[in-house]
Amino acid sequence: MAPPAQTVRSSSPSQPSGKGEVSDLKLQLRQLAGSRAPGVDDSKRELFKKVISYMTIGIDVSSLFGEMVMCSATSDIVLKKMCYLYVGNYAKVNPDLALLTINFLQRDCKDDDPMIRGLALRSLCSLRVANLVEYLVGPLESGLKDSNSYVRMVAVIGVLKLYHISASTCIDADFPATLKHLMLNDSDTQVVANCLSALQEIWSSGAATSEEASRERETLLSKPVVYYFLNRIKEFSEWAQCLLLELVAKYVPADSSEIFDIMNLLEDRLQHANGAVVLATIKVFLQLTLSMTDVHQQVYERIKAPLLTLVSSGSPEQSYAVLSHLHLLVMRAPYIFSSDYKHFYCQYNEPSYVKKLKLEMLTAVANESNTYEIVTELCEYAANVDIPIARESIRAVGKIALQQYDVNAIVDRLLQFLEMEKDYVTAEALVLVKDLLRKYPQWSHDCIAVVGNISSKNVQEPKAKAALIWMLGEYSQDMQDAPYILESLIENWEDEHSAEVRLHLLTAVMKCFFKRPPETQKALGAALAAGLADLHQDVHDRALFYYRLLQYDVTVGERVVNPPKQAVSVFADTQSSEIKDRIFDEFNSLSVVYQKPSYMFTDKEHRGPFEFSDELGNLSIGTESVDTTVPVHKVEANDKDLLLSTTEKEDTRGPINDGAYSAPSYDGSLVSLAAPQTQPEVATSNPSVKEHSQSSFAIDDLLGLGLPAAPAPAPSPPSLKLNSKAVLDPSTFQQKWRQLPISLSQEYSVSPQGVSALTTPQVLLRHMQTHSIHCIASGGQSPNFKFFFFAQKAEESSTFLVECIINTSSAKAQIKVKADDQSASQAFSSLFQSALSKFGTA
Amino acid sequence: MISQLFVLSQRGDNIVFRDYRGEVQKGTAEIFFRKVKFWKEDGQEEAPPVFNVNGVNYFHVKIVGLLFVATTRVNVSPSLVLELLQRIARVIKDYLGVLNEDSIRKNFVLVYELLDEVMDFGYVQTTTTEVLKSFVFNEPIVVDAAHLSPLGPAGLFMQGTKRMPGTAVTKSVVANEPGGRKREEIFVDIIEKISITFSSSGYILTSEIDGTIQMKSYLTGNPEIRLALNDDLSIGRGGGSTYDYRGSFGSGAVVLDDCNFHESVRLDNFDVDRTLSLVPPDGEFPVMNYRMTQEFKPPFRINALIEEAGAPKAEVILKVHAEFPSSITANTISVQMPLPKYTMRASFELEPGAVGQTTDFKQANRRLEWNLKKIVGGSEHTLRARLTFSQESHGNITKESGPVSMTFTIPMYNASKLQVKYLQIAKKSGTYNPYRWVRYVTLSNSYVARM
Structure with a gap:
């Protein structure tokens, strides 16, 4: 009996179709309900199948509930199963009728056949009716003690189901404690795995409100528990292994020998045919070695081959999931993969989502030795029938050109693109040539010669048109026809739909005017007139601005529009390094596929076991011996504190991606980009520049507030010596910050000079650096600033970590110090304080 | 969750x-x-x-x-x-x-x-x-497999069927044979997918074999099985990061870049004598997946040429040469070539006496298609096509056509030379002698020749 899918296409329950059939079924079921005639089970089976098939395609058959229950008195197991399936689906909407099923389900829970007991218990717990929970406790209690592992397996998940219907009933019956006992003692690995899943879910959802739950959740990560699982891991199913590995990835070993033991134990998991097991293992390896740079790099080398094998075996979907993770690793450490570039070549039959990832990887791994081959390959794709990929390939060539020092050959290729005479190729290439010129103005001569040959009529895409116009304005002295091309474009002002293009046109004609006034004067007049009449606010405003500027002083106008330009050294990264680190922390989760940290696409309660701040709360520091089976842990007050601070962090960061909490290296590039000479022009050029300018404006505003500083008394220098060249990567910092307890928490006053000098986070970090205290992340705006600093002892690699919150209106600095060597915290703190007190006096 | x-x-x-x-x-x-x-x-x-x-x-x-x-x-x-x-x-x-x-x-x-x-x-x-x-109580209703060729390995490699080994065994693990008792048998398939990119001059730019040893067991009582692979098989070539073609080709040694194994596989003796032992679970599963970038002989050479033949016309010549032994026959071959987008018409000329070949010009995406039912090892086939363009002036026609891609299936052939030397089943009794089928097949994954 097949579901009549062709006749009933809709899956909406409100669809009237099927009504007649349903009442028909009702009648037939009634007739069979009481019958004991031979063969009645077969007829019932047919009817039940019909009901289930209607249910599947979305016809509402809940009205048959009574009849289905009446027919359920049977020993036929196939019938029973269909009935359970039906009841599970509709009990929630028929709470009163659901009561009818309790009776027979409870009876079945006591059946001699363990399979019937298990099935009945599972269905009983799946009813999801709040006022029936009292009936669940008894059967669950006996189910957890059942001699058959199948029943126990079902009962453990049953406890979790009960928790979701009524948490208090579940807690009152002390089920979590029972599960914990089972988890550490049951002989069946699937029962153990289910206990772990259930407890993780129960304690995670309880952790927010209950001290005990969060304490219990921590014990799952204690050494005895983790070792108990690790030693038996191969007995578990591959799926349960993933669960265990996910747990191990959060465990913090006490020393490096422990780390190596775990890695050796799990080494052969990297050869597993199941990609999920391999990725979970890789996560463990990566997390464990975060603070050991050399080993971490070895891990990358080790996991390369297994990842590549997984990418090329299995279905396209599976290989995509693995490729996304490989992509993440390649973007993190391109140099490790630079000799593997051929593996990232696209195959003609791959879906575009795979090709896109590969193109990004090819771009990232390009270096001096492989660029020629990579670019040659990319140029093949540019002629591809798949236009979106052809475009991406051209962009990739451009990106490689922008990241290489020797761009000679690449520029030639790009110029060849322009000669290919395919609209989309020309469009992409124009945008690229423009970016290239902004970085390497020395190439202008070659490029302009080719660009000059392009007829503006063949360029339709706004971005490309804008790029062409920018070049016409910028290099109008070298392009003979520039004023006339601009003029003809201005004549068609009305037909130009893109405001971006019109804005560029205004700026370009201004630039051109200062370089070749007599030829451009007419065009400029026309452009300003058209601009002033433009309905688009920005276009109108810019035209007005230029108009008044010219009216005010032509030489000032020239300085504004045609200032001497500095080549752009680095284009802004689209993602901050902190976001990237966050995604890396959430390795082996959807975050990697979406290339977003989980808080951007998932609400709080669904972030799963991967969630970052969750993880922090989970961490424990301890070295209990392995033989204690039920370990007890104390919640470290500071861990909770840390949890708080990261959530704060998240909130402040949400809408603005950069700026707020970026790593210093990133800030550095921003500051250098914020060179004032590009500013006046900035608003007119392309979007990537706009990104810089927004942040640079903010910085400049703040810089403008800087007040002259007065000297302050310098405290005597303490005896501790710090390493002025200390290095620490952000992930190690994060790992350490989670691991270490707070050894010192203090509040200082900040001198008035310091307060007035602290206009942006950057000024303080530069100051602290002169005292060998380095910043790893900073953010905030007046009056609240927040910093994470680190420092290392001069003689040994003992690290100090500091969280420092400064409020300029109250002139207070709160610091929290964590240290490898806690005895030195006090000395470090006074050193920190003395450094801070000198701030603003220089 | x-x-x-x-x-x-x-x-x-x-x-x-x-x-x-x-x-x-x-x-x-x-x-x-x-x-x-x-x-x-x-x-x-x-x-x-x-x-x-x-x-x-x-x-x-x-x-x-x-x-x-x-x-x-x-x-x-x-x-x-x-x-x-x-x-x-x-x-x-x-x-x-x-x-x-x-x-x-x-x-x-x-x-x-x-x-x-x-x-x-x-x-x-x-x-x-x-x-x-133990949890499934419904008897499977077997769908009509009549339009598929008859059960058993004999039908698998029939010419012209699109079915692959492994996927070709259409027997339920729970259903009994019509005869009543179950037939004791085990299938081991070595399936290899080839990816090759030829440059316009015929030089191999990249090549890779992705292989799977797939098993499907219908043995009762789950006896232990030993699979022996080539003695000289070695795994790992500098972590798989090198792509060089050190002259191992011809020496006979099979060098895999990397491989992984099914859970049930025990590798106790693998380092010693290249045998895998396992107790195969019921149903179909991959015993081992492997990846090889070592140089190998490509099964087909492709020659493609497009030339102007007096505006607005051009001629395409496609040649496919089978490099494998004549005892082997490839089937369901399809060669595709994108043509310049201003191509209006294409007329085809097959070689004299061509059997089982069809040609097509797909107007919608300007693509030439050439299908061959089978190609015997050592033979060469040629297709000529005359194209008519919509305009007289056009760009570089070579740049605007291609790359030529090819799909095929070659039963009883594997390019990597990886072999299952023997398949040993732990015997329950002297008379217990189940059927064992070890089969090889090579498929195209991405087989491309640039123009």
């Missing part, structure tokens, strides 16, 4: 639909299907296997035209869910013998039985075919 699992037909109908946690709103199947169908307006891009709509994550795999879908709100491991969907499809196939829309529709109650045991409240319980046997 998976919330729902469903199987949709090509038209978007629910064939089975199981909600495990009741956390996701109704109508997800419709939301999903609409999203997949209209991923990009131009229809050029396929929906990725994982996406998020309003906080619900949708995972899907496409198998024989069906969509196996899972939903969840939780940030789970995408690999785990996609592996699981694939595995579920395989388990269903183990039970139904044939996996297609018809067989699932006929057996949907059995499929529900499976789904009930595979997962509970969104947590995977078991995906092992034989463990599941």
